[in-house]
Amino acid sequence: MNGLTHVLTQVLVALFQVAAVAVGGPLLLGLMRKVRSRLEGRAGAPIHQPLLDLRKLFAKQRMRPRDSSWVFGAGPVVLVATVVAVTAVSPLVSASPPLGQSSDFFAVVFVLLLGSVLLALSALDTGTAFGGMGSSRSMTIGALCEPALLVAILAMAIAARTSNLPALVRVGISHPAVIASPARILALASFLVVILAESGRLPVDNPSTHLELTMIHEAMVLEYSGADLGLIILGESMRLVFLLGLFVNLFVPWGVADRPGVLFVGLGLLALVAKVCAVGATIAVFEVFTAKLRLFRLPELLAGGFVLALLGALTAVVR
């Protein structure tokens, strides 16, 4: 009986986390656009506009290129599925998510990567020049991000003696000194650079451009429309919230529900929303005052991220 209750609670927590991220993703996009508009002196669209856009897209007819294969249709689905899977098992609202024992940082990153790779493949699948161009640029950036990300995780894992995500968050609550350690700080700085690059934000990619030839992420999804496009926008925004959620919980773990109970889960959600909104708004402010780097300068930025992670790992080892 106790076992069954436990399983039910875990399932509910997982569903709750996925629902929060699914609604929160588009809202975060709306918030970031709003912050940007206001700082530029424009009124801007309401914060829930991305949700309205999604409703419109899901109601639209599905159009697929004549010569595309099943890969094209699978791309958006896999993207959303991978984000949903990692969201369910990661310490976002609760520090003890379902299947927490197997929620490994390395595994989570590679599951997310599956979505990116399939999206790149589906962009190639259309056979258009833009799809290929976007995939090539996106994979180049991905290849430069991965080493930085892996070393950053390694740095945190060495310091905490585990790469288990819930454990990494819990260790922050029980031993706050870990968070203040150079290893964790350097690794998280590197993690943030990777998040900006992977989610196509400035200065790496301009999410609001209409210039086909400068696009990275947008070039890959040019052929998508209707519900397929809706899934991609949903998946991408969920991924951003998920990554930012992980970032804030690794950096400022307080507020995460570390024991069962509706009250604690509710507080955990409030804390997560507050922290993610703060980071998202900060990124939006940063984006207003920056510009898009020349494509060939990106390796310098991402190499910087790698160096930060490497230094983090070194300080963790020599401690």
Next chain:
Amino acid sequence: MSHELNMTRLLSERPRRAVLECGSDELIESVARLLEAGFRLALVGARHDEAVIEIVYLFVDGPPDQRIELRVLLDARQPRIPSIAHLNYSASRFEREMYDLFGVQPIGHPQLRRLVLHQHWPRGWHPMRHDAGPQPSMNADADAFPFAPVEGPGIYEIPVGPVHAGVIEPGHFRFWVLGETIVRMKARLWFVHKGIERLFEGRDLDFALNLAEKISGDSAVSHSLAFVQAVEEALGVEVGPRANELRAVLLELERLYNHVADVGALCNDVGFGLANARALTLRERLLTLNDSVTGHRLLRGGVHYGGATLRTLPTREELEDIATQFHELVALARSNSIVMDRFTGTGVLTIDQARDLGVLGVVARASGLHDDARVSQPFVELPASFHRVTRDVGDVLSRFEVRCDEVDVSLRLLADLVSREGPLDVRGDEVEIREGHGTGIAEGWRGAVVHRVHFGPGGILSRVKIVDPSFFAWPALPLALSDTIVPDFPLVNKSFNLSYAGNDL
């Protein structure tokens, strides 16, 4: 022999205006001598009149303003003319245009391909000939454009347009790319060719002026001013200094709102939306000012035959306030190191390339050429504070800086113009229509706009030839792209900001 004497006299006396009848056999030598004497080929236009096709080559130089026309008459049944493409690159394109529209065969042209008419237009049908008849049905092979093949390991092709993701005019760009580096780019234009020159023919002057304002929406003043000046020259209408001051005010107001928008758009193209938002606010202020000056936000209706009519003039205080706002915008863009990094060294057009192609306006001045029709073909007295803005690198930054400095020069010129006393409504006498021809040149914000009009017997408007500076500058874009990477193309293109409507006509 007589022609030889004339040319020698012409080059020594240098009259303000001259028309030289020229035989086909003397053309190449005459053109060579004019180009050698420093003249610029500003316009080549054909006109079909019953049994003959008249070709006019307009050469200009200045200051002082000199315009020499070479006139060649050809048999309309078999019009053939020696090509001067080897002397002047722009001429090769004018010749291709005449070949498409009039069926004039340039003998010895190195690359006689279609220019204006796309491949689906039927062969042998030349729409500007008066005996062309109704439009025949189109061929289906709309895609058979002869792109030069670019081959090699790792080279791939990116076709872009004519329909783009943003709301812009149609143009097709074909890139051959190695990795991200552009090996070659070819622009295919004339998707908005609407036969606007033909639309002028036989119309009354009011209709024609209205049409001239709409040749290129962002250049309403430049095109209408060049057209009105050409008509006034053809009909012998004298325009007083006050009317010209009012016209100069309009020309500078047009330059202001376009340059300000371009400065913002260049920042926007590198993802610096903040500067663009500021620029659009300032542009809106200028459009509102335009509205109060002429009653139209894009300055239509201000210029008319024999004069100009304004409702108000901007005050000096307002101009100073605009200058302050603009300086803040430029300082904001300049303070961003990523923006400056993206601009610097990107899309270089050397001075030799610009000169060889006959590029005009902002693009030419950013590469180090000095030509500015406000100085070489002046119609208003310029204050001492006026100077031509040039840079010598020819990259995106140079074109950005030329625009920024030209805004300053324009504001100072405007401040001087609005302080001169006089009425705001200057109207000439009733125009008497008669046979004749004339040219008009106005330095629009892109560069010199040239119009040539011809009134036939009975004063019928029988030919209008329009040359927008974009016609000269489009071939320069692929040159500026060598060694540029694909994601920088939109930025380079925006720094040129050429007109499609003005080019395609």
